[in-house]
Amino acid sequence: xxxxxxxxxxQYRVSKGDVIRVEKLLAEAGDSIQFDKVLLVGEGEQLxxxxxxxxxxxxxxxxxxxxxxxKVMIIxxxxxxxxxxxxxxxxxxxxxxxxxxxA
Numbered sequence: 001x002x003x004x005x006x007x008x009x010x011q012y013r014v015s016k017g018d019v020i021r022v023e024k025l026l027a028e029a030g031d032s033i034q035f036d037k038v039l040l041v042g043e044g045e046q047l048x049x050x051x052x053x054x055x056x057x058x059x060x061x062x063x064x065x066x067x068x069x070x071k072v073m074i075i076x077x078x079x080x081x082x083x084x085x086x087x088x089x090x091x092x093x094x095x096x097x098x099x100x101x102x103a
Contacts, residue, residue, distance in 0.1 A: 003101045004040040014098045024092040027063045035059040041103045060100040
C-alpha cells in the first residue's frame with residue numbers, strides 16, 4: 001500500500017516504513033504527526049484518487065530527527081562592473097518515518 005501526500009508545498013510518494021525528508025515541521029524528535037492532505041492511496045490495482053484530497057484518510061509518521069542539508073552557493077556577478085556577491089544557504093529539514101497509512 002502506498003500514498004501520495006502533500007506537505008511543505010511538495011508531494012511525496014510514501015509506503016509504510018519509508019524514511020523521508022520533508023520541509024521543517026514544528027515537532028520534537030519522537031513525536032507522532034499526521035498528514036491529512038492525502039492526494040492518492042493505492043494498493044495493487046486498486047486506486048483511490050481525491051479531488052483534491054481524500055476525505056477521512058491520513059498518513060501517520062514519527063519524527064526521527066531535524067537537520068540541515070548541504071550548502072548551496074549563490075553567486076551574483078556583473079561582468080566589467082566590479083561586482084560579485086557570494087552567499088550560502090542550507091535548507092532545514094525534518095526526517096520522518098511513515099508508520100501507518102489509513103485510507
